[in-house]
Amino acid sequence: GWSHLERQRGGLGKTGGPGEKQIELDRRLIGSRVRLLRGKLEQLRRRRQVQRRARVRREVLSVSLVGYTNAGKTTLFNALTNARALAADRLFATLDTTTRRVWVPDAGEVVVSDTVGFIRDLPHTLVAAFRATLEETVHADVLLHVVDAASPVREAQTEQVNAVLKEIGADQVPQLLVWNKIDRTPLLPGVERDECGSIRRVRVSARTGAGLEMLRDAIAEAAKRKGATRGAAIDQAHFLQTH
Numbered sequence: 613g614w615s616h617l618e619r620q621r622g623g624l625g626k627t628g629g630p631g632e633k634q635i636e637l638d639r640r641l642i643g644s645r646v647r648l649l650r651g652k653l654e655q656l657r658r659r660r661q662v663q664r665r666a667r668v669r670r671e672v673l674s675v676s677l678v679g680y681t682n683a684g685k686t687t688l689f690n691a692l693t694n695a696r697a698l699a700a701d702r703l704f705a706t707l708d709t710t711t712r713r714v715w716v717p718d719a720g721e722v723v724v725s726d727t728v729g730f731i732r733d734l735p736h737t738l739v740a741a742f743r744a745t746l747e748e749t750v751h752a753d754v755l756l757h758v759v760d761a762a763s764p765v766r767e768a769q770t771e772q773v774n775a776v777l778k779e780i781g782a783d784q785v786p787q788l789l790v791w792n793k794i795d796r797t798p799l800l801p802g803v804e805r806d807e808c809g810s811i812r813r814v815r816v817s818a819r820t821g822a823g824l825e826m827l828r829d830a831i832a833e834a835a836k837r838k839g840a841t842r843g844a845a846i847d848q849a850h851f852l853q854t855h
């Protein structure tokens with residue numbers, strides 16, 4: 613309340629009148645209140661963000677496009693999501709993460725993110741800025757690692773990207789290799805699986821659209837796997853509660 617106003621009245625001030633003192637005191641009180649509220653609001657905002665992210669992670673598959681710069685991530689992002697993000701034949705055409713929700717048949721809603729490209733020997737000052745934009749990558753359910761299949765150094769670029777992923781702690785996120793730009797190679801669109809039947813690589817052309825249906829199917833498969841894991845986690849929780 614403002615009862616302190618009464619107590620302060622009576623001319624305690626040596627310089628200036630009592631009113632001036634009072635204004636100063638009020639300012640301090642209001643200042644600390646504002647600081648407290650700001651802190652609380654910030655706390656709430658963070659909590660909301662965390663909850664939203666958890667919700668997003670639980671209910672929809674999140675897919676991040678990663679890869680060497682100029683591999684065609686943004687072109688593929690646009691092709692998959694019907695977005696119109698800037699794709700250009702220059703280094704670092706994309707400087708921040710862009711996210712779109714898309715509906716994939718058999719998978720439901722999927723959140724797809726385009727990210728900045730990786731490059732060899734990135735200047736240290738840039739590394740920090742890039743790390744921040746790539747932070748979300750760590751939380752993705754699946755990484756689509758886009759490779760320029762027409763590049764003579766595609767293997768080295770792939771390794772480079774994997775090294776950066778490891779650096780940012782995203783090397784444990786399930787990865788799907790996407791060999792892009794096959795229109796500039798003799799390669800045909802297709803899906804390659806490992807001994808366990810898991811999809812290892814999809815060959816596509818983001819430009820012509822070749823292989824994109826297979827890529828969508830691959831994403832749907834990943835979504836089903838996530839759903840299965842989620843089901844298992846729920847069973848586990850139920851088991852722990854009732855026994």
Ligand SMILES: Nc1nc2c(ncn2[C@@H]2O[C@H](COP(=O)(O)OP(=O)(O)OP(=O)(O)O)[C@@H](O)[C@H]2O)c(=O)[nH]1
Nearest residue numbers: 681682683684685686687700704705706729818819
């Ligand atoms: N021929 C061919 N060119 C492609 C294909 N996909 C992308 N490109 C071209 O490759 C260049 C780079 O494409 P982007 O989509 O901007 O590449 P990015 O990986 O997003 O690049 P950064 O954002 O700089 O990391 C552009 O000129 C695209 O038109 C493809 O499938 N075939």
Ligand SMILES: [Mg+2]
Nearest residue numbers: 685686705706
């Ligand atoms: Mg881009």
